[in-house]
Amino acid sequence: MTGPTTGSSDTTVLADETAPPSPPVARRLPVVSTYHGVTLTDDYAWIRADNWQEVMRQPQELAGHIRDHLDAENAYTKAMMAQTGPLQETLFKEMKARLKEDDSHVPQPDGPFEYFPRFVKGGQYAQLCRIPRGGSQGDAQVLLDGNAEAEGKSYWDLGATAHTNDHKLLAYATDDKGSELYTIRIRDLATGQNLADEIPDSHGSLEWSSDGRTLFYIKVDEHQRPLFVYSHVLGTPVSDDKLVYEEKDSGFFVGLSSTQSQKFILIDIHDHDTSEVHLIDADNPAAGPRMVTPRRVGHQYSVEHHGKNLIIATNSNDAEDFRVVMAPVATPEEANWREIVAHKPGRLILDVSVFQNFVTRLERGESLPRIVVTPIKAGGRADDFFDLSGEHSIAFAEEAYALGMSSGYEFDTTRIRFTYSSLTTPAETYDYDMATRERTLRKRQEIPSGHNPADYVTRRLLAPAKDGALVPVTLLYKKTTPLDGSAPLFLYGYGAYGIAMPAAFSTARLSLVDRGFIFAIAHIRGGKDKGYRWYTDGKLKKKKNTFTDFIAAGEHLVSEGFTTRGRIVANGGSAGGMLMGAIANMAPDLFLAIIADVPFVDVLNTMLDKDLPLTPPEWPEWGNPLTSKDDFDYIRSYSPYDNVEAKDYPHILALAGLTDPRVTYWEPAKWIAKMRALNTSANLVLLKTNMGAGHGGASGRFDGLKDTAFNFSFALEVAGLGV
Structure with missing residues (x-):
């Protein structure tokens, strides 16, 4: 197989300083296949390495002509982003300045010790440490030093x-x-x-x-x-x-x-x-x-244990948002299950933890989380397990927030730990005594460069979707940001696998908001933000709801005067990258730019390839186009790569990882090659492939900030705020 061309040769030749470089042009080598009587033609199938499994283990084994193409794309992206170099450095420095470099987690007790990770000043990776119970972190024993392990x-x-x-x-x-x-x-x-x-x-x-x-x-x-x-x-x-x-x-x-x-x-x-x-x-x-x-x-069911019984969260008996049952350890089959927490539609049970004297549940209702604590009666008998008179919940009053629960290592304890944050409030770590209901603040996230939550506004809106469903949208902006439609808006979405997007604090996104961006999260269908039905209404034959929900969220923010059409930078990764590819095809004029992190954009070809790592387990999420023509037709109707056509696209930045086993590198590479060939606008179409990393990008905490600074500089530059 011959390699790609870049312009008229097989190497990248950047133009002189007075003219922009020519973008790489991938050679078209059509590969034809037929499924269910439908002929598919893939001009860029050659970018997929035949030895991809070997490349996962030994990246240097990537075929030369494919590496040349990816290198050419990287060189072009570097050249086109060169003018943002000073901005990237500024963004990196200010994001790094918001991190407490010598930070540590609150130690978790386990018998005679307490375990915790910590960072040292200048260190990219955490150290895993422990101290004697009740001891000082200054006397920590370093069990594993990530910086030493990662050296070289x-x-x-x-x-x-x-x-x-x-x-x-x-x-x-x-x-x-x-x-x-x-x-x-x-x-x-x-x-x-x-x-x-x-x-x-x-x-x-x-x-x-x-x-x-x-x-x-x-x-x-x-x-x-x-x-x-x-x-x-x-x-x-x-x-x-x-x-x-x-x-x-x-x-x-x-x-x-x-x-x-x-x-x-x-x-x-x-x-x-x-x-x-x-x-x-x-x-x-x-x-x-x-x-x-x-x-x-x-x-679906998950299992915990108490005495002679198992405690099981299950969606059996049409409990769409889950219920909790008990079963004997000796005979745990479903016929012996007895309900102890009934199903309540709209209240999604996310997690159940069982301790010696308490059961905790992490739930979500009305797209907000809460923790419910229920005492266990003495003896914990199967016929009389809970002391419902002592049941109580932990919740917060902010309009939108994130709540996480940690069970720790110990079973015979009255203490649990939870973290709380919002888009404006840095993370707070609490210990909670389930018996006394005393809440103890153990740590508040420190922002060394300073942060005043009162300078920012968090709001929750409901955007009407195409079919009338109301899509929650969480907003963050500075109080000084004009709400007259002039501000650019950064809209994030995911919408798959039932994963909800928490309204949690991020130090990095302040770099956008401080420069005039409004930041928004669209809690679209495909996640469980509004219960399990919110998930099932965004998968299989209802997958397009995910895309139209995101578009509806953007259009609602325009109609409410937060921004204007064509002033939105959209961002999503992995399955959220599929979302990015779909909305680029469906509503390109709504968006100024799209940043697609490791985007799952070659959906049809991937779901037709049963040898890829994730394909068979993914069929329940997207459908099986190998066995079902209906699934084939539906996936084909939205698969981003298959629906790229000659039209004006917004600015596009796609990020890939060479050793990514989840979204293989060739998906974004093929998508960008096809988009560049068909795009009729003069907007940027860029691909950046990390040749030494996989799905999560750079592994070190500072290198990860550099990746974020790169993406944000792209957004700021196209929005005219790159100063």
Whole structure:
């Protein structure tokens, strides 16, 4: 296969200083395929490396002609963004100045110790530390220093970590390519030295048995799908590790966790609609897993433990927003489930944690979260479990906010931890005593360069969608920003997998807002912002609601006078990048620019390729175009890459990662190649591929800020605020 051309040659030749460089022009090499009697022609299929699995592990193995094309795109983007260099540096410095460089989390107690991550001044990565219970952070023992581990590597990511119950060993997983293939190592915390046990190509999840002798972990198949649970006995060869569970259906992925009681290790088998849980007795790791109840399509459940019973959150019996049931550990199948928290439509149960004397629920209603605490009656009998007279909730009064709950390590405790923030309020960490209801502020996010929440406004609007649904939109702007339509607006959206977008604080986005942007989050269908129905109304054959909701949010903000048409910069990533591609095709004149982070834009081709890592588990989310012509036709009708046509597009910036296993690099690369060929406007069409990272971009906290500064400089420049 021959390579692409850039202009009339195979190399990038930048123009002199008096003229802009010519953009890369990818060679068209049509590949024809037929599905359901429909012929598809893909002019840029060659950008997809035949050896993509090898490239995930060894990026240097990318074919030369593909690398040349990506390098040419990067060179063009660098040249076109060169004038923003000083602005990028200014943005980076001010965003960095808002970070407390020597910051640390509030330590979490576990028996004789308290564990916490911290950053040191100038460090890109966190240190994992511990102190004696009740001790001072100044006396911390550094268990793992991310900066030392990452030294000499262009990418480094710490996956799961777990210490043994006796606090002698730490298992941790790291990825140094961005491909999400983790190597597990085990550290002796007394000596600081790693044991000989080393497990490559894991999925990063891990759990210890009670005695700290057996480590459970997940391996991936040749398509990088997490399908196998193994157990490793310390001191034995990894080749002797025992296969504990194998998932035969490639449409399901496998996860590992444990109950709060630490009595059971949980094997969670799931796709986006269906789940199944198996229990491993942590005290008897050789006994093998035991199923709770068999999977059936559309049934989701999660498991916690208390005494002789399991506490299960489930959507069974048409409980769309979930209910909570109890079942005996000895006979946990669904026939023995007894309801203890009824389903309430519109109140979505997000998470359930079980302690010795309390159960907590994280819920969302009217698109706002709250924590509900319910005491357990003495004895915790199945027929009389809750003391409902003591049930109470934790909530806040702001118009829009974010709330997160942490269970910590301990089971027999009255304390939980939660974090609170809003678009104007920096994060606050609280300890909450479930018995006394006392709330203790443990930490308030410090902004070294200064931040006055009173200088900003947070608002929540409801935008009428095409079908009459009301789409929540959260706004942030400075009090001094004119609300006469002259301000540019930065509109963020995601809208997939049931993931809600929290109205949480961000130090970085202040750099936009302080320069006159209005920042907005559109809580569109496809997420669970307004309950589970909000999710199902934005998937499969209702997927287009996600796109029209986002457009409706933008149009409502125009009609309310916050901005004007063609003055909106849209942003979304991954599945939110699909949103960016769709709205570029559907309403290009509404937007000044679109920033698409690792965008899932080649939807039809990806869903037709059953060998890609995520394709089979994604069919319940988008549909299966291989087996269903209806699904094929519907996906084809909105797939961004397939619907690029000759029209005026707004400014486009697409970001990709070479080793990204979730949204492969060739999706944005193909999309940009086709858009550049068909775009009839003079607006910028740019692609930037990180050749040393994957889905999450740069791994270090400062390098991540540089990526953000790059994106924001693009938005500010096209909006005329790049000064």
